[in-house]
């Protein structure tokens with residue numbers, strides 16, 4: 001699998017001179033499967049650049065198909081949706097999976113941000129491409145191209161978020177953004193979903209000190225990402241979904257601190273990287 005990060009920021013875009021290296025766009029990742037199928041995970045503002053790049057290929061001619069997995073519908077995970085150019089090309093088709101109880105509810109949420117008061121197109125039914133919205137149930141694997149996708153809920157404030165485990169040709173990616181564990185820390189369920197992953201993308205919004213000040217936001221600290229990686233015995237950990245107020249320097253420090261945390265836990269063999277816009281990883 002070939003993965004590309006298009007947006008790695010949490011909560012709100014944060015462009016500017018302090019974020020040029022890691023990037024200021026919100027959550028969006030693309031994944032090219034072993035059979036060439038395209039999976040997109042989350043649709044934050046990073047999806048705009050992904051869309052522009054896809055327009056160079058079949059999506060520009062109305063011959064593209066992709067599957068979009070939505071972890072949840074907070075702004076930073078859907079705000080790129082109305083600005084994803086391939087949605088406006090007739091002939092393209094998309095299967096959209098999200099964690100609502102019904103497809104109708106998920107559609108309502110996605111339509112909500114395109115209501116006339118917020119956006120001129122008014123409905124994603126007017127965008128041109130065919131969008132097939134489906135509700136994804138926890139524990140019921142779905143087949144996407146050559147891959148099997150399993151989803152599990154992680155706590156995230158008032159409404160949970162979905163995490164995804166994607167297995168393709170003997171390789172495993174886990175995407176776990178927006179995980180707000182309780183006082184007992186990383187849950188057994190989260191560790192189980194991440195078990196043995198070749199790459200774990202884990203919410204690392206805060207330092208532990210900053211997280212303690214913002215518990216109500218339902219997001220992880222770096223230490224929880226490290227703990228999950230160690231307990232699940234993953235091979236590589238990508239820090240992700242950085243706080244909007246962290247510049248490149250602070251993210252560098254998160255990565256360095258994560259390296260020390262892994263070493264102290266006896267996990268010297270686990271690679272750690274800071275997700276950055278444009279970074280490509282082969283899994």
Ligand SMILES: [Zn+2]
Nearest residue numbers: 010011076178
């Ligand atoms: Zn988020």
